[in-house]
Amino acid sequence: MNAEDEVDPALLSLAERIAEGTSVDPDEEPQLAGQDTDREVLKALLDIAVIEAAHRGAERSFDRMQFGPLEIPRQWAHLTILEKIGEGEFGEVYRAHDGKLQIDVALKLSFQDAGRSPDTSKVLDEARLLARVRHPNVVRVYGADEKHGRVGLWMDLVPGRTLEELTRTQGFGANEAINIGIELCRALAAVHSVGVLHGDIKAHNVIRRDGGQIVLVDFGAGRSLSTRPRAGHDVVGTPVYLAPEVLNSQPRSAASDIYSLGVLLFHLITNDYPVYATSRAAFIEAHAVGARKRLRDLRPDVSDGFIQVVERATAADPHMRFASAGAFETALVHLLTPPAPPPIPSGPNWRVWAAGIGAAAIVAIGAVALWSAVRGDPSTETRPLQTDAAVGIDVVLPPSDTFDIDAAFHRLLGSGGVERLGSNGRLSVDDEVYLSVKTSTPTYLYVVNEDEKGSAYLLFPLPGDAGNPLPPRTEVRVPKEVNWKVDTVGGKEHFILFASTERQPAFEDGFRKLPAPSLGERSPLPPDTLEMLRSVGRLAPAQTHDRPRNRYRDLFTTPLTGPETAARGALWVRQPTVENPGGRR
Amino acid sequence: MGVPPVPDNVPDDQVALERLDPESSFALVRRARDGDEAALNDLFERYSKRLRIWAHGRLPLWARGPADTQDVVQDTLLQVVRKLDQFEPRHEGAFLGYVRQTLRNNITDRIRQAQRRGPSEPLASSKSSPAPSPYDMAEASELMDRYESALEGLKPDQREAIIARIELRLSWPEVAAALNKPSVPAAQMAVRRSLVRLAQDMSHKLKA
Numbered sequence: 140m141n142a143e144d145e146v147d148p149a150l151l152s153l154a155e156r157i158a159e160g161t162s163v164d165p166d167e168e169p170q171l172a173g174q175d176t177d178r179e180v181l182k183a184l185l186d187i188a189v190i191e192a193a194h195r196g197a198e199r200s201f202d203r204m205q206f207g208p209l210e211i212p213r214q215w216a217h218l219t220i221l222e223k224i225g226e227g228e229f230g231e232v233y234r235a236h237d238g239k240l241q242i243d244v245a246l247k248l249s250f251q252d253a254g255r256s257p258d259t260s261k262v263l264d265e266a267r268l269l270a271r272v273r274h275p276n277v278v279r280v281y282g283a284d285e286k287h288g289r290v291g292l293w294m295d296l297v298p299g300r301t302l303e304e305l306t307r308t309q310g311f312g313a314n315e316a317i318n319i320g321i322e323l324c325r326a327l328a329a330v331h332s333v334g335v336l337h338g339d340i341k342a343h344n345v346i347r348r349d350g351g352q353i354v355l356v357d358f359g360a361g362r363s364l365s366t367r368p369r370a371g372h373d374v375v376g377t378p379v380y381l382a383p384e385v386l387n388s389q390p391r392s393a394a395s396d397i398y399s400l401g402v403l404l405f406h407l408i409t410n411d412y413p414v415y416a417t418s419r420a421a422f423i424e425a426h427a428v429g430a431r432k433r434l435r436d437l438r439p440d441v442s443d444g445f446i447q448v449v450e451r452a453t454a455a456d457p458h459m460r461f462a463s464a465g466a467f468e469t470a471l472v473h474l475l476t477p478p479a480p481p482p483i484p485s486g487p488n489w490r491v492w493a494a495g496i497g498a499a500a501i502v503a504i505g506a507v508a509l510w511s512a513v514r515g516d517p518s519t520e521t522r523p524l525q526t527d528a529a530v531g532i533d534v535v536l537p538p539s540d541t542f543d544i545d546a547a548f549h550r551l552l553g554s555g556g557v558e559r560l561g562s563n564g565r566l567s568v569d570d571e572v573y574l575s576v577k578t579s580t581p582t583y584l585y586v587v588n589e590d591e592k593g594s595a596y597l598l599f600p601l602p603g604d605a606g607n608p609l610p611p612r613t614e615v616r617v618p619k620e621v622n623w624k625v626d627t628v629g630g631k632e633h634f635i636l637f638a639s640t641e642r643q644p645a646f647e648d649g650f651r652k653l654p655a656p657s658l659g660e661r662s663p664l665p666p667d668t669l670e671m672l673r674s675v676g677r678l679a680p681a682q683t684h685d686r687p688r689n690r691y692r693d694l695f696t697t698p699l700t701g702p703e704t705a706a707r708g709a710l711w712v713r714q715p716t717v718e719n720p721g722g723r724r
Numbered sequence: 725m726g727v728p729p730v731p732d733n734v735p736d737d738q739v740a741l742e743r744l745d746p747e748s749s750f751a752l753v754r755r756a757r758d759g760d761e762a763a764l765n766d767l768f769e770r771y772s773k774r775l776r777i778w779a780h781g782r783l784p785l786w787a788r789g790p791a792d793t794q795d796v797v798q799d800t801l802l803q804v805v806r807k808l809d810q811f812e813p814r815h816e817g818a819f820l821g822y823v824r825q826t827l828r829n830n831i832t833d834r835i836r837q838a839q840r841r842g843p844s845e846p847l848a849s850s851k852s853s854p855a856p857s858p859y860d861m862a863e864a865s866e867l868m869d870r871y872e873s874a875l876e877g878l879k880p881d882q883r884e885a886i887i888a889r890i891e892l893r894l895s896w897p898e899v900a901a902a903l904n905k906p907s908v909p910a911a912q913m914a915v916r917r918s919l920v921r922l923a924q925d926m927s928h929k930l931k932a
Binding site for chain 2: 146147150151154155157158160177179180181182183184186187189190191193194195196197198200201420421
């Protein structure tokens, strides 16, 4: 065997699949390769796979030109096919009648030769996960199956126009883009919550339904059906929506979906893209050297806040982006709310914590108030979000897209009574407080307290607490059996409250690193968890490391304002602040 | 170099190869060059459709009609056969590469001519294309430049392997015949190794 014969088996294996015309997943290949595999050669092979797929596509196109369109089947699985409504490289789209559901659906059916793809079971698995998603901003997938050698996915028919068509024909204003972004963040959060990445967020894949609702379509599952060049390569020369790490053959992630959504918002108001090049290699280079267009240069008229949000979503470093679709949404919603109050001046340094007092475990803290009650007011169903009066845009949340949350901090009074703490409430040393929360749906709650030195502590959930999710439709006391006790004096008490209908695994992973927290004792959050939480919040300044003080309260400046309706799947972040001026009551 | 003999110990699983045509492309080309019309016809039959598909993918959408591809491929094959005696000394073992290069040149000429005339509706047509064809990619991408350049730098037999399987999408028995390999597995291994070699060269060009 000479030196030339010694070819890396991983490369040979990929070459074999290319030669067989098997679909190749650029996301997975780098993971299949061995440690010693030359990554540059692997990338070049993936590029060749794109060229191979283009030739394969040309063959199909040629056959169709020669022999006319394929015969339309009359029946596929339990669906009666009515008419062909579209065609792409992945296959054909039909309007079909679902006799079981008694509705017309869109049936996306792969070409016969999709059987060459090893992805079939993956597609079916992913489609079945998507079928669990019930969200007004996500096209409803009813099911997926493989019959007669063809893989099919049937879903809602969504009448409307794509955002790409609308961008070209009419363009969008910044506030329209924000509202579209909010709906798409919700859609993404819903998709991510079932463990699926979209993978191909772009203006072509978002439909504005007749009537105005924004609907995200064409998921990975649908795309995996494709025998065309796969995502990452699918628009050769113009992968404008692809995050730089994906271009570099790193696996996709929620962060890469967030990047794409950021590019989409950029595109909606500029009809341009932050990074544009004429080849994949040139894109990689442009990202590497930071050659990108700035939104400010293209749209000097839009607000600083919008620019910051888009820049953050499209940060080259995935860790600098919003850590979740919910966090992205929160930032967008903030753009529609009145400006936050000016930063609170630093109070005197204060010792934050004293150990539990008596049997009642206690955390030294200031008070807080969360959301306040849903009082059965029917208007909360479609209550407009607070809006910028100057802009005058109302966002009406679809009822099924929201949940109600009713929460408040309470201070125990010496008389045995309880005082509900409002935004102008006051606390003193030895005050005992607790939080009450009532929600319309099971909710995950996380409570953090920050001291004036910038150290942060987890207050909830701790081992021994009732824990998450909080049960719905009943007033839950947090913490369950003890109170938090104020034992320090300082200018203000800052709490950061995170709530979501979805479990936040990133939080809980961080909290697991805490040194044996126990009920009644504060648990200081380690630096990496702090960073994670900050990134989950909003607008963490790039250079936070050299100014560790009071970072939370600079980041989370939205106070509690009373009863609220929150978006499902999103992360709701509030920072109540209560005066704690010192001196015994 | 003479025509390598077709092995007579073809394994059972290579029946398809035998049924297709045991005669290698080399032999056909030689006979055609020597004026054997049957060989010329065989050659046309063997590659005409594949070359038309290749041309179809390489032509812009507005020039991909059946007549367009048929004409350009027919012209190309006739042109190649007329020049076969020039071809052999320099390109033996690279028939497909030679045909491809000729076809590519012809297509480029036709596109230029058409552009001088002005295409009827290039923009509207290109918008309706659902995915990039090799032509679209070549138009838009430096990837194709890198690919073409690396392909050009391969040894003739390696280039032939890529063209036969990846570009012309020949079946494995056809690839074996085109590459003059004794069996399908031998042809498969040749293609895989050529692909890795091509990728290595492309990655070097990327670095350069």
